[in-house]
Amino acid sequence: MSNKHPVIVVTGSSGAGTTFVKRALEHIFRKESINPLIIEGDSFHKYDRASMKANVTKQENLGNNFFSHFGPDANLFLKIEQSFKDYGKTGKCDRRYYLHSEKEAAEHNQRLNTNLNPGEFTPWEKVGNDTDLLFYEGLHGAVVTDNVNMAQYGDLKIGVVPSVNLEWIQKIHRDNAERGYAAKETVDTILRRMPDYINYITPQFSQTDINFQRVATVDTSNPFIARDIPTPDESFVVIRFNDLDKTPVDFVYLCNMINSSFMSRRNTIVVPGGKMSLAMEIILSPIVKKMIKRK
Numbered sequence: 001m002s003n004k005h006p007v008i009v010v011t012g013s014s015g016a017g018t019t020f021v022k023r024a025l026e027h028i029f030r031k032e033s034i035n036p037l038i039i040e041g042d043s044f045h046k047y048d049r050a051s052m053k054a055n056v057t058k059q060e061n062l063g064n065n066f067f068s069h070f071g072p073d074a075n076l077f078l079k080i081e082q083s084f085k086d087y088g089k090t091g092k093c094d095r096r097y098y099l100h101s102e103k104e105a106a107e108h109n110q111r112l113n114t115n116l117n118p119g120e121f122t123p124w125e126k127v128g129n130d131t132d133l134l135f136y137e138g139l140h141g142a143v144v145t146d147n148v149n150m151a152q153y154g155d156l157k158i159g160v161v162p163s164v165n166l167e168w169i170q171k172i173h174r175d176n177a178e179r180g181y182a183a184k185e186t187v188d189t190i191l192r193r194m195p196d197y198i199n200y201i202t203p204q205f206s207q208t209d210i211n212f213q214r215v216a217t218v219d220t221s222n223p224f225i226a227r228d229i230p231t232p233d234e235s236f237v238v239i240r241f242n243d244l245d246k247t248p249v250d251f252v253y254l255c256n257m258i259n260s261s262f263m264s265r266r267n268t269i270v271v272p273g274g275k276m277s278l279a280m281e282i283i284l285s286p287i288v289k290k291m292i293k294r295k
Contacts, residue, residue, distance in 0.1 A: 041138010
């Protein structure tokens with residue numbers, strides 16, 4: 001952990017909604033004139049898109065049906081840990097981009113004078129000059145194993161953890177809308193990832209400082225046939241604080257500011273889903289400002 005070069009981590013499974021928290025934090029950064037170094041979790045995958053497909057097929061032929069982006073064999077765990085450590089010490093670290101689309105490929109090809117395609121990585125670059133903090137958003141921001149301990153380098157770690165049925169509904173609909181995948185393809189991916197989900201994704205949420213967990217108030221008992229994603233107004237958000245000394249919060253103020261919110265435990269507040277952005281603003285703004293002031 002570092003006072004001079006703080007590291008903020010937002011971590012969660014594919015389809016969990018980490019992008020929602022990312023946008024809330026980016027709004028805070030703009031409002032407070034904070035210049036973050038943004039690092040995307042996808043850039044730490046070990047294989048590009050074509051190589052990953054080939055390795056999935058190779059592993060299946062060897063009898064391994066659980067090779068996935070969620071596990072250590074398909075990711076650069078040590079590189080993530082080293083990036084957090086380097087930035088905390090020096091304010092600089094290595095960064096590259098995973099090119100999701102033609103648009104992203106065109107932007108980076110122009111910047112780097114390269115000829116890369118969607119699904120490939122840009123070269124590693126040393127970055128961080130004149131930035132105020134490191135902001136990571138991805139699958140593996142707080143992983144702890146026998147070989148790595150990313151969590152120790154995060155000054156603020158945020159977990160995004162919808163109830164699992166809601167997470168699956170969100171993933172199925174997102175993969176269809178953004179990537180054209182049929183529901184069956186996404187279900188196959190969910191099944192292939194399940195062991196890694198249990199062993200490497202879920203344990204992170206015991207390491208995070210704050211967890212945002214959206215819980216639907218409508219029937220999601222069969223996520224594989226759901227026709228739409230429950231709206232924010234059809235859900236509540238359970239917000240849990242791991243250590244109130246590290247991330248103090250005024251629960252009385254929160255409950256007064258957010259109608260229909262309530263405390264379910266001494267370190268947990270429940271807010272209506274439609275008030276999630278407001279809750280994030282109220283909770284995260286003073287924490288981020290305090291981090292910058294400590295610098």
